[in-house]
Amino acid sequence: VNRIRELPQNSKIVATHTDSPD
Known part of the structure; x- marks a missing residue:
């Protein structure tokens, strides 16, 4: 999480990935 x-x-970008079920 430091990065x-x-x-x-x-x-x-990470938030978008978390929102996507992929």
């Missing part, structure tokens, strides 16, 4: 904190842009 997501350093890169806020990555957090958005």
Whole structure:
């Protein structure tokens, strides 16, 4: 989770993946 904190842009990508059932 440290990487997501350093890169806020990555957090958005991760959130999208979590929303998708894929």
